[in-house]
Amino acid sequence: MTVRTTARWALLGALALVVTACGGTSGSGGAAAASERQVQVSATFAQGGGGPAYTYDTALVPAGATVEVTSAAADGGTTTTLRVSGLQPNRTYGAHAHTKPCTPAAGADAGPHYQFRPDPVSPSVDPAFANPQNEIWLDVTTDASGAGEATSTVPWTFPPDRRAASVVLHEKATATHAGHAGTAGARPACVTVGF
Structure with missing residues (x-):
């Protein structure tokens, strides 16, 4: 026993x-x-309620155009990819991660660009802060059918208590020169992304 x-x-x-x-x-x-954190949003731009993707200027971003955002954090960096279809053909749109979610009312509601190291001056137009290493820039050029894809890789991951909340499409390519760095004109569309 x-x-x-x-x-x-x-x-x-x-x-x-x-x-x-x-x-x-x-x-x-x-x-x-x-x-490692992975996010994926796939949506159709619409005017008004519903979300998560809104168009505020249907001439630049027609209702019914589609958007997909994927973001993955690994090994101390973050890679984000933006895919669009149904936009104006052969056009460059600025695109950036922003601090707040989209609303049906206006693109301005998404707040400023998300910056890993925030600029103490607002609006941020200093290339030391407004640059593709400190922000997520996803400028996308569409093809003849209005489709395009852009990828950004930054050498940081989002702190748990301070994440981006959306990707905004802008009317033109992102400026890089001092006094205008990070600017890309009006905000014709926005998609909420749970970074």
């Missing part, structure tokens, strides 16, 4: 070691997986 009990305890101990060892390996992989 004592031998059998001891043998059972030894077997249970060995199993616990195997489970712990596997759990440790899985746990560290799980921790790595937990630090």
Whole structure:
């Protein structure tokens, strides 16, 4: 009886070691997986309610045009891809991650560009802050059918308490020179993204 009990305890101990060892390996992989964040939004631009994608200027972003945003954080960086279709053909749109979600009312409601290292001056037009390493810039040029794709990779990940909340399409390509850095004109469309 004592031998059998001891043998059972030894077997249970060995199993616990195997489970712990596997759990440790899985746990560290799980921790790595937990630090990687992936987001995907696919939507159709519409006027008015519904969301998450709104058009405020149907000449530049027709109702019914589509948008997809994917964003993945891994290894200390963030890669974001913007895909659009149904926009004006052969045109460049500025596009950036912004601080607030979109509303049906106006593109201005999405707030300023998200900056990893915020500019103390607002609006931010200093290239030391308004640049594609400190912000997520996704300027996209459409083809003859009005489709396009752009990707941004930045060397940082969003802090848990301060994330971007949308991607805004602008009427023109993003300026890079001092005093105008980061500007891209009006905001004809916006899509809410849970970065």
